[in-house]
Amino acid sequence: MNYFDETIASVHQKLANRQLSVAELNQATIQRIQQLNPTLNSFLAVNDQPVPETSVDSEQLLAGIPLAIKDNILTKQLKTTAASKILSNFQSVYESTVTTKLLAAGMHNIGKTNMDEFAMGSSSENSAFGPVKNPWNLQKVPGGSSGGSAAAVAAGEVLAALGTDTGGSVRQPASFNGVFGIKPTYGRVSRWGVIAFCSSMDQVGVLSRHVADSALILQTMAGYDPHDNTSSSQPVPNFSAINADVRGLKIAVPDEFMGDGVAPGVRQQVQHALDLLAAQGAQIDTVQLPHAQYAVQVYYIIASSEASSNLQRYDGIRYGYRSTEVQNLEDVYVHSRSEGFGDEVKRRIMLGTFALSAGYYDAYFNKAAQVRTLINQDFEKVFQNYDLIVGPTAPTTAFDLGSRIDDPVVMYMNDILTIPANLAGLPAASVPVGLADGMPVGVQLIAPAFGEQTIFNTAQVLENETNFLAQRPQIGGQN
Known part of the structure; x- marks a missing residue:
């Protein structure tokens, strides 16, 4: 099975016409993963159980379509570790809402993908089970935190994968790996059964090579869920x-998204995409998002604060890793968490606990929440006159493995262009449009709340006009 030449629709046609059986498709996918995973480390677990042979109408x-699932989304078939030592042996007793809906539609959980521990990171180097490699260049990061899902799709291991996006964790790896990735509006998709990082921003998204494949999966897993009171x-x-x-579509390009920090090759590809949209009849203007410059600072205060609260449950008592080097109850807490959590998770817990502490709550968390409101108002003002905001997904292409892992501030700045959409709860996607220095470049599309259809329509134009999918990565694609 060569997924580079297929879409969900084309594979479905083969299954419905009996040219291919569900069991054959499943086995071919497993063989592909087993062939590439020692190189990419994109999967933490593979579901090699035979699937029952069923007819597809x-x-x-x-x-019958195999689906890769990020390892912070609960599944009953396979362990869910969130790529952390503290959950290395955790088996969920229930299925997340998103996987329940997709399994009910006939999809097959083919495996759980590697990621930054507890979704905290921008490079998929923070996994307790080793870093993920970028299939375009094994010396480069795949982005994060959904780097395993993005690499699996980019290398042709699967047609589609689920990821989660808290500050860009679907879109940034989609950009680095040359695939399409969409984060829906906050509340469009249930978070029930998704391991919580930052509850006010976490959202399940989809990665695929083709825009239409993500559209089909998103519409299947979206909708209200009584288990999740933030679902819409x-x-x-x-x-x-x-x-x-896109004829008549009004597109806004923020000055702040095209500034000096954006690499020249990235800016060139984004401008090329804008020119293509203009040639297809879109109206393009420059606008300002004046408070976007504070997004990273606001995000890391709010997200770390929520993380410090959400991760209290990992105490070495109820479930997960428990240290054996203990003498009393306090030792259970301290040693289990010290040994079970990685450096980045500890860093964010400490930062968040500090920001929420009595003496600093008003100065940090409360102030960040106020600036978040200003960022939301900037978007509302732009969307009074425009249908879509367009700019780069990331300021650079994929960077070298190990080059930023020791400098968290530099690493955090990598999400500067994706974070604003999460703070405002808006739908956003990354569409691959070209290469810079041999690595993929993604264009980010941000729409008003519940405006996913505008994103899919525009992304399809870019997919058609750029012909990026003719490109193949070094690993899997044999370009």
């Missing part, structure tokens, strides 16, 4: 009804 568009009752459109037409 023309209406079951997702039936907003009706879910038929995202698959993509209209690849």
